[in-house]
Amino acid sequence: MGLTPRLEVRQSQSLTLTPQLMQSIRLLQLSHLELNAFVDAELLRNPLLEREDGSGPDQAEGGEGGEPEGPAAPETPSELSAYEDTVSHADRIQSADAIADGYDTAVENVFPEQTGPDRLGGGSGPGESASGDGGEAADLDQFVASRPSLSEHLSDQVGLILRDPAERIIARFLIDSLNEAGYLVTDLQTVAEQLGTSPGHVEAVLLKIQGSEPVGVFARDVRECLMIQLREKNRYDPLMARLLDNLELVAGHDMAGLMRAVGCDREDLIEMLAELRDLDPRPGKAFEGGPVEAVVPDVFVRQGPGGDWALELNADILPRVLINRTYYASVTRRTRDPGEKAFLVDCLSTANWLAKSLDQRAQTVLKVAAEIVRQQDGFLLHGISHLRPMTLKLVAEAIGMHESTVSRVTANKYISTPRGLFEMKYFFTTALGSSSGGEDHSAEAVRHRIRQLIEAESPKAILSDDTIAETLQREQGIEVARRTVAKYREAMNIPSSVIRRRQKRALAEAR
Template identity: 70%
Template sequence: MALSPRLEFRQAQSLTLTPQLMQSIRMLQLSHLELNEFVDAELLRNPLLEREDGSEPGDNESSEAPERSTEISAYEDTVDRGDRIQDADSIADGYDTAVDNVFPDQSAQDQLNPSSRLDRDGSSATGEAPDIDQFVASRPVLSDHLEAQANMLLRTTADRLIALHLIDGLNEAGYLVAEPSAIAEQLGAELADVEAVLEALQGCDPVGVFARTVPECLALQLRERDRLDPMMQALLGHLDMLAEHNMAGLMRAVGCDREDLNDMLAEIRLLDPRPGLAFDSGPVESVVPDVFVRKGPDGTWQIELNSETLPRVLVNRVYYATVTKKTRDPGEKAFLSDCLATANWLTKSLDQRAQTILKVAAEIVRQQDGFLTHGIAHLRPMTLKMVAETIEMHESTVSRVTSNKYLATPRGLFEMKYFFTTAIASSDGGSEHSAEAVRHRIRQLIEAETLADVLSDDTIAEMLQKEQGIDVARRTVAKYREGMNIPSSVIRRRQKKNLQATS
């Protein structure tokens, strides 16, 4: 059969993602802060959108406004008022006395500007309360604090420029993450000059900044206290043995007895391994729940969306109708039509987003009723697919809805992703166990152990199988234990021995 080009017509159905549909999908995974920023941007872009302030239509017309017989020009009223106001010197001359006798409690600036006076209750003369943010002291920033010290320590402009690049290379804890060689290459300076500036900056407050490792940070603080002797330097060189609580090996490596080691450890505990965290690195934002879960009078769970996190927008159709009647330009009419379509889409998308969050939260509460009633030991294994099939949605939609969303329950505030855990099979053929519940049980067993009975990972796996029928392997117990930052049984036994020896 010979191959030749030809034209064919075929009819097929396919789902096309329009830009608005893609934007609606992205809106599902936005947090309430990101959603409000997105809505604010749309309000600036679309003249037909406005925020709902909660007032009923017609409130402004029904309220009785004070009648004014004549309109007064704002300029004339301001000029007349300014002419009538006398300054402090003229008032004092009229009473033939000094200015301090007329205004004893006010500064000269307040006397010349009567509108800036504050009453005893804190309100201004105009009746408006002062902004409380103006009286809140701002916390110092680490970079500004160090830059001010560098300007006093360093004399040349070149050294100050190197110092600025070194300050930019610090992380939040105050450690230098930038390489001095890279800074020298970037500035075209000698590496010895960068090292000299770094050595000078390491004496800045807080002591310990510009260190590159934890031992160097502690050494800078000990040198400031004049306690960096050879024995302490040897101890800082074996911090890994200290982390493992290998006190016997640590005493042999340092060359000290038990009493000297306890004294040095007491001094190290007084140091700050992260000196930069004492400075403000940014505003701390509290987590606001998106959904409230409460116990109803009839014993069922009541689910309610947090109205404060939901932006309310309205479409001003009156303004649209008024403008479209007056305009004759086709371009302006097309612009208004696009704004109306975008406004309708936004209000509909916000409503669908709220309904989807409520539906997913309701299904999570239904499946995790045991956790809400009895605690973490009754947390059921749950996957995105289980929720998606129940509420008849796609699994990716449920994943987007549960991102950056929080549930306020009687058990505390939890992210929606917290309730989705893998399942661990039961040895007796019963219901499966949640991985989070297994972690909680492992933590309980380790917290209850004594020095004479430190549990190994194999022992914990056997106890879980005998007590609750949880079929879990030793390596799984080790993985969960390491994920909770719990050391091994050998290190825990050393910790308990050291604790018993020091007590």
Template identity: 70%
Template sequence: MALSPRLDVRQSQTLTLTPQLMASIRLLQLSHLELSAFVDAELMRNPLLEREDGAEGDTPLEREQPEDIDPYRDVVDHSDHLGSAVTIADSFDTDVANVFPEQSGSDSLSQASSWPEGKGMAGSEAPDLDQYVSAQVSLAEHLSEQVNLILRDPAERLIARSLIDNLDERGYLAADIEGIAGQLGAEPETVEAVLARVQGCDPVGVFARSLPECLAIQLAEKNRLDPMMANLLANLDLVASHDLLTLGRKIGADREDIADMLTELRELDPRPGRAFDAAPVQAVVPDVHVRRGNDGGWQIELNADVLPRVLVNRTYYAAVSKKTRDAGEKSFLVDCLATANWLTKSLDQRAQTILKVATEIVTQQDGFLRHGISHLRPMTLKTVATEIEMHESTVSRVTANKYIATPRGLFEMKYFFTTALNSASGGEDHSAEAVRHRIRQLIEAEKPDAILSDDTIAEILKREQGIDVARRTVAKYREGMGIASSVIRRRQKRAQMA
């Protein structure tokens, strides 16, 4: 058969990810804070979008602009007619203290009417209280002020500023002396001398290069850095492992001396720079609320406070499009209308998808909601996706950065997706999170003279609950929860009993 090029016409169906479809997919995985920022940006860019409550996007074509109201004007204008505080009190036949207990003996209304123009009461705007809130001082600013007082030589100040720039969030020096000296073209001895001088700055312990040095600086400030304490700081690994017998032999101290020195160490701050951590703490707001229903079931509803509501201002679009003659302006209006329609539709689909996924999670984890973590079922993305007839990637995006408030507490949606551990009796599988919880319970309830090893914990889980788990799995779960090994726990218990 001869091979030759030819043209064929074929008909096929393919799924094309348009830019709007890709944006809709991105909206699913945004948290409510990120979504709110995205919607605010669209409201600023698109004149056809407005909030449902009318807070933004109002136009003269739809609403009459209300008259500007000065919240203090009525008080100022009518203060002359009200008279003094004494006159008002006399009209009620009582004392001034009964009418104005917070300003007894003062003519508050006369004082209010005499406030200067532009200072809040008679001005067109109320005073901005944010202007009077002091900004939080950073660690670098706090140290720079002290360095300017400690050091007089400009070269030494330059070295000190470089040291400040190389501090991490704990207040430790993250760079080595040789590297800083090479960058500044200075001698390492000079940098070391400047470092020794600035290590006395507040908070005490900054500019340390390690934990023992940080604790040594604080102890030296308290005049408690004796040779025995210095030997203790040199063997902090034994303190971490609670091997107090070996530690006592190395530093030549008895158990009572070690207990006193450890008490002093606990009073120190291993991270002196954390007091200047300026990172804001964001409160976690749930996206979904789960409450008990009157029929014994569960009521699942979206948190309306975190759902942005936007509307398409079609009245404004119709009025402007009639007067638009330029082709570029018409194209801009058409694009704005299409974007506004897409955004409102995408936000509604996002809300419905979150509610659908949350409802299935509650259905699957009914035992957890009623009885606690020991009844948490193993669940995967595929399990939920199959039930609600969606793709696993969609469920993964929906549960990302979303939180659900339940009678058991506030949880991230990802928390309910755990792997399964086989049952030794052939029954229902067990959730990995429930197994972690049981391991924690066993360790917390163990007695000082009967510390449980990982093998013993695995045997107890298999005997009591039929959980077929290996010793290395128990060790992995224990280490993931930050629980020490049985050897270290035994030393800790003995140290507490001593």
């Protein structure tokens, strides 16, 4: 049979990811902050979209007519909110000039702190607009004092410590070379080469500014950081110097080795170790980070009167959009340009898709959260020891969705329960088998039990990893190997049994 080229027409069905479908999938994994930013961008781009604020009747999604005319309803007094009472109605407050005129005296005699540009009624305070009457009220957050950074805090001190301009330049360079903990991460030789000076000159400046607050900054390692703090307290003596030279023995709680290296008895060593524990090995951490942002839950879980769990989406963080069909119909009737009509049709299609996608996203989040609550009912009632093992596949099969969809829904989402605020990913843990043939145990519950056993051990009876594994199998029927216990223990930053024995003995002797 010969091979010849030919043309054929076939019909087939295939799943194609359109741009809108890909965008809908992406919306599932966005946090509420990212989702609101995305909706705000769409509001700027699409003239048919409006944000629903619930302030009153809106023509969006409705007809062209307004409310029917009729007898006016009697006005009922409305309760003022805290913001309206203090900001929007600030004109009811008398100005400083009016109050002073009432007492027939000067303003500075009544309000000495409100003289000059900050005087009350000057239009620059948080209660009045900058433009006077009728202007937009200023944001109260603008009047909150900012917290100085470590760099700003040290720069203010360097200006008082150093007088030579060249030394101030070197000190400014050293400040910029500090990490978040306050340690100097740049070699002095490199600093000298970049600034065109000698390493001795740089080190001399470094010694002058090492006494800045917080004490311990500008150190090059942990030993120097602790030494600076001990010198400030006048407690740096030869014994302390030898103790700092053996910090690896301090970390290992090797009391016998420390006594030989330092040359002191146990009582003096315990006192010196207590002094070390009072020092701060990371002095710059007090100035780290920006403003703390609170985690806002996406779903609330509350227990109803009958014992059932009630779920509710956090409506305050969900963006709500409306489609202004009245505006669309009005503009469509007036335009004759095909390009403008095509643009309006595209805007209407995008607006319909966005409204549908937001609703579908909310329903999907609620459905996944409801299944998580159903499977983790024991955790909500009795605590972490009753946390069940749960996988993405298990939840996906229960609600009839794909595993990847559940993974996207649970990303960057938080759920508020009677036991606290948790990320949805927290409830997905692997399973450990049961030797008694019962239900499997959650890995998170096993880690919690390991921590409980270690915290309850006495200095004379430290539990090894083998002993912990045997205890878990004997008490709860959990089949877990010694290496698994060691892996969980290290993940929780719990030291080995040898180091724990030394730590607890040292603490017992210090008491």
